[in-house]
Amino acid sequence: MTPGSTRGTTEGVKPTETPSSADMMKRRKRKSLWLVVGMLCLALLIVAVGIYSTTRTGSLSVTGYASGIILAFGSFLGVLGLCLEENRKQLLVAAIVFLSFGIVTSFFCMVVDGVFILFSIDTRPLRAGRCQFYTSGKGYIYENYYASVPCQGLEESCNMKVRSGTCYCCDLYNCANGGYLNNHYEFVGVGSCQEVLSLYILIWVLTLLNLLAFILGILTTAVLGGIKDMKGHTVSPGGGSPHAVLRPRDSIVLSPTAPLLPDPAGHALYPSTSLYFTPTAGTESSQSGLSDTPRLDPHPPPFAPLYSLLPYKTQG
Known part of the structure; x- marks a missing residue:
């Protein structure tokens, strides 16, 4: 196998990118x-x-x-x-x-x-064309006008009262009891019997x-x-896995009751670290090259004096 073919095979296979969350x-x-x-x-x-x-x-x-x-x-x-x-x-x-x-x-x-x-x-009489459509003309309203029309059923004939603009099926109307047992034998307010279908x-x-x-x-x-129930994530600029960006000051554990003081640049307010925190005893000799390392005071004072509002400065 030549080096060129090896290079071509390597370039042809691309790693699949896994989508981020x-x-x-x-x-x-x-x-x-x-x-x-x-x-x-x-x-x-x-x-x-x-x-x-x-x-x-x-x-x-x-x-x-x-x-x-x-x-x-x-x-x-x-x-x-x-x-x-x-x-x-x-x-x-x-x-x-x-x-x-x-x-x-x-x-x-x-x-x-x-x-x-x-x-x-029952759509069988409608499909067979055995239903009649009654209308009294455009000058009448079907809610207020009733008419008596002859109805020839399967067993007997009778007269029934219908409104104007009604499609009625006499095959489904029971003349003996006035159609009480048969439901939907008439459809009021339709334009024709075909509209019922x-x-x-x-x-x-x-x-x-x-x-x-x-x-x-x-x-x-x-x-x-x-x-x-899903929460949003912070996406890194490089498109990698989402993570939260922490500032250097966020890594210091501060007391929630500490007063807010302006930073040296005067842009924002931050809790003072000198109220309830004391420096570590073993690091006083190396504080010239390293930053101050606060340590939680196990016995904080009940009342903060006025002079403790100033930022803590190490000696030497």
Whole structure:
């Protein structure tokens, strides 16, 4: 093997750089931010679909948008907590609380919309075209105007009172007891019977969105809980492992009750080291070439005299 080939092989293999903890923290925060933003977009979509569905007809009370409002507010607090440095922990705790309430609400909305509404709507007469749509014209409001229309059921015929702008299905209406046993045989306030099928699909979509929000909300809450307890690190200029930069004065153990005195340059205040500290007995001969080494006095005076406020100066 020639020296050139050896050099080429050595240059081709590069050592892999291990990411520092600060870089890993930034990546984790970035992924968490994308997750919370996705949760916010999903919550806003639930609010839009839920409000649109509940305003299509006056016969159904869709409740799926309630969870979207709570989840949207919690996700917004989570975005603020990840983007801002001050009050981060308080914002993340508030976001976790609102997301927890939103998770519980999405579960109840999923049960109400998916069980009590979808399973009580029979779309077979709608798909077969056996439902009729009644309207009295644009000059009448459907809340205030009722009309008696003939209804031919599977067993008998009768008359039923409907409002203007109503899609009604006589196959689901029980003439004997006035439709008391059959739910959702009429849909008030719709534009046509075809709109009822679109509403049925929208409620299914809203239920699936609440299921997705339930799963994604649990994941988002767990991620924000892990970010909440993490603390920031100080990154060294060379990109190495994070460490704290200590000043020379920080290495001296000072008393917390020592008075604050200006340093020789007059720029900052620092506790005086001569109040409760005495120099070591064995180092008096070598103090000319070394700095003063303070030693904690085991028996500090109860009251500091005035002359002790001056900086301690060694003799000789």
